[in-house]
Amino acid sequence: MQTFHLDLNHPQFVRDPYPLLAELRENLPVFYDEGWNKVFFLRYDDISSLLRDKRLGRSITHILSRDELGWPPPNPLTRDFDRFQENHMLDNEPPKHTRLKGLMLKAFTPARVESLRGKIQSIVHGLIDQAEDRGGMDLLADYAEPLPVTVIAELLGVPEEDRPLLRPWSARIVKLYELGYTEEQAKAANQAVVEFSDYIKRLAEERRRRPGPDLISALVEVEEQGDKLTADELVANCILLLNAGHEATVNGTTAGFLALSRNPDQLELAKEAAAKGNSEFFKTAVEELLRYDTPLPMFERWVLEDLELGGVSLRKGQEVALMYASGNRDPRKFPEPDRLHLTRKENQHLTFGLGIHYCIGAPLARLELQTSLQTLLKRLPGVHLATAEVEYTGGFVIRGHKAMPVAF
Structure with missing residues (x-):
């Protein structure tokens, strides 16, 4: 296997990873990066196959010990974070994952998501009301951030006065x-895990005594x-739902x-x-x-048993x-992948994952994005960027923006 080091956190790559990803996808679609100690896959079909393959998983320590993996002892600085990881469904494999996801889905139902439609619309209108007379806002801090945090808080049953705690x-x-x-x-x-955990425990105790229509009450009761x-x-x-949600x-x-x-041209199409x-x-x-621009552009998996994919051998204990972000721009899957085409019909993108770890919050994320974008363009049809350059937060894995000033 060929080797290559991808400087994932280089500011230029974070700002626009697609030219280098396109070059690698054609010439080096699979490579081992010694710096990150991972095997990278860049083509859609490979990624799709690996996401569906039960010989790979989100965790490895149920198969191999830390000593066998050559890992140092657990970091005492992240003891509470590690316990959080051990107990949520994303970083577990069957049978624990199957059990946790099954219990979560009994509470996180399509009907519960659909019941939020009116609330989401109301929140969006309220955020625009606050900014409309100012002639501008930070689309990140004033619009993009408050919406999902408020929705998740509403879903969980977090009282309004406590909601400012969640985003930090x-x-x-x-x-x-x-x-x-x-x-x-x-x-x-x-420390954030400690504080958040203590808060959710107190809320859960309250819901045991006085159940409500919220998700925490449902999770307390679900069996x-x-x-x-x-x-x-x-x-x-619950913490996972906020982070991922x-x-x-x-x-x-x-x-x-x-x-x-x-x-x-696509902006005008959307405005119409x-x-x-x-x-x-x-x-x-x-x-x-x-x-087109994947909000969470990279996910990792552990190899749970030796396997071969397209002539590439992967060993148990390796991380891929x-x-x-590369698979979603693969021309073998998407015609004219670098073109934004809002009416594209065949669009089986990878953004919410595939296989058993497919995102259970995808319907809620879609509902929020559809409502927020449509309402923004309807009520503020003149909205436009008020800066020539948009800064990123610094990392590729959680690829976000520092601010996004707009005027209207």
């Missing part, structure tokens, strides 16, 4: 999903064949608007659809925006990096 906790926690995080970030993330979520599992999966939506909103701004109240258009448009 989540922002600190997700730093540990970046590659090359600092010791200071590790301490901050661990299948005598099996219930433990206290740690309930806490971990808003990072993709925040980054998807700002990346989507940036993509429209750089493709004026918004003016006509064409909600079906935005269902298709959001899928294309999620493909699946470059969603």
